[in-house]
Amino acid sequence: MTSPQNSLTGKSAHELAFSSMNTEGASTEKFYADLRPFDNFSQLTHFDRYLPLPDDWFIGIADVAKSTTAIKTGRYKAVNTVGAAVLVAITNALPELCFPYVFGGDGATVAIPGKYFDEVKYALAQTAAWADDTLDLVLRVAIVPVSAIRAAGHDVRLARYAASDNVSYAMFTGGGVAWAEGQLKKGEFKIRRAPLNAKPDLSGLYCGFGPIPTEQGTILSIIAIPIEEQRSYAALVADVLALLEFSSRRSGHPLPERGPLPAWLGGKIQRLLGQRSPHANLLTAIADALLAIKTRFILSAGIRMGQFNPLKYRREISKNTDFRKFDDGLKMTVDCSPEIADAIEARLVSAQLSGVCVAGTHRQTSAHLTCYVPSNIRSDHVHFVDGADGGYAAAAAKLKASKTTAVADVA
Structure with a gap:
């Protein structure tokens, strides 16, 4: 559902809810960092190892509109670049935070504690503007509270896979991310792009x-x-x-x-x-x-x-x-x-x-x-x-x- 705007602050109901969680969410901030990774990929179907994402977190999700058409015209590099840019922009905005993410080719998904709502919203809005202004691709972006996902009858549970001694990747299950992607494509929970020529930190x-x-x-x-x-x-x-x-x-x-x-x-x-x-x-x-x-x-x-x-x-x-x-x-x-x-x-x-x-x-x-x-x-x-x-x-x-x-x- 698209959130109504608060007449005094200009923020949506979901944004106000996240603001009130800023202090309460501190205890869950290290949830992902503390997850013990597994190093055998075949264990991915051990669903009892996936733990529920804290209720005060949110899913940030991005998707390149009409990506299939863009790829058919030979623009697969541009599409992939925009998907990765989402993750880079958020990582650079929150350099000290260990958070789960997944690259989807024509988009990306992150899970972030509610206290960082404003930083992630801004990074997503900037990335959408950069994708449009620089690469002529429309990037749809949204922020979906985990509480809203669970209210809709889905869940977000996480495991962590160590691809090497130095890098690990998040594994999502529960159907909640897929539901959030569906909401994004319907135009729900959407974030507007930033002004013309806004550019995220893509270092x-x-x-x-x-x-x-x-x-x-x-x-x-x-x-x-x-x-x-x-x-x-x-x-x-x-x-x-x-x-x-x-x-x-x-x-x-x-x-x-x-x-x-x-x-x-x-x-x-x-x-x-x-x-x-x-x-x-x-x-x-x-x-x-x-x-x-x-x-x-x-x-x-x-x-x-x-x-x-x-x-x-x-x-x-x-x-x-x-x-x-x-x-x-x-x-x-x-x-x-x-x-x-x-x-x-x-x-x-x-x-x-x-x-x-x-x-x-x-x-x-x-x-x-x-x-x-x-x-x-x-x-x-x-x-x-x-x-x-x-x-x-x-x-x-x-x-x-x-x-x-x-x-x-x-x-």
Whole structure:
């Protein structure tokens, strides 16, 4: 529901509620930081390990409107950049806070204590303005209280998966995030974009990698949403993971173990991020191109510069990548053979026909990487991967189509 405005303060009812929680929410602030992560991805279906998000938190959610259309016209890099920019903007606005988040390809989701409502609202509004003004993409953003999610009959529960010794990612279940996304697309709980040319702090956002080609034949984007948390869904996930474990390199990891290399010239979007003003000129374009060339040369040659070890950094890129996650359902971007892709898709179709899940997949020949690197001498840089020709957005569109077909068949 869209909140009415308070005539005295100009704030919505939800904003006023969060303001009153500022002191009460302090005791729950370290909820996520204190969650003990698991390091075996197969444990993602151990739903008893997911803990309820505190009631005084909220879900911040963002989604690029008409992303499928944008991707069909070759703008997948821009779409992915906007999704990652949401997470970077909020992280830079709250640098001391450990909070759960998930990258969705054409959007992102965060969970934040209520006391930080104003900071997150401003970061979301700025990111929406930047996406529109710089990349000509409409970013829908909303803030949904966890209390509202539970009042609607859903929940938000969390676990934490350690992708490496240095980086962990949140796992969401309970259906609440999916419900919040549905509300966002209906225009509920929405946040208006900031004024013209507002720009969030996107320090550390890096989009200089080119397409990362498949080594086994197919980059497969997978989404499989459980109809309910049941043993048969856990068995489905186990089967998919087993197919990848025993038949694919490094469980289907789409990045080379030594890490990828950036494009020689960094790409148009990286150059846009490097500009200090909205209007590029020849000198800034040349400076950005030279920086990109230097970055590629240092990383490929392994030349150490002070404390920066490029070979170690590249290996960490691969280790710290979010190529598999659970966001109210299994989501993966994997490198596998066409035969394994066939087997995975057949297993998902069987599960759909049995009422276990709804699913969508999409095949492409390369993956795309968008990164947050607050410091290249630390090991906690994070890397968001998606398919480079539709990815999660295309898989989600096919999932939606399969749901519509299933409803029509029942009718």
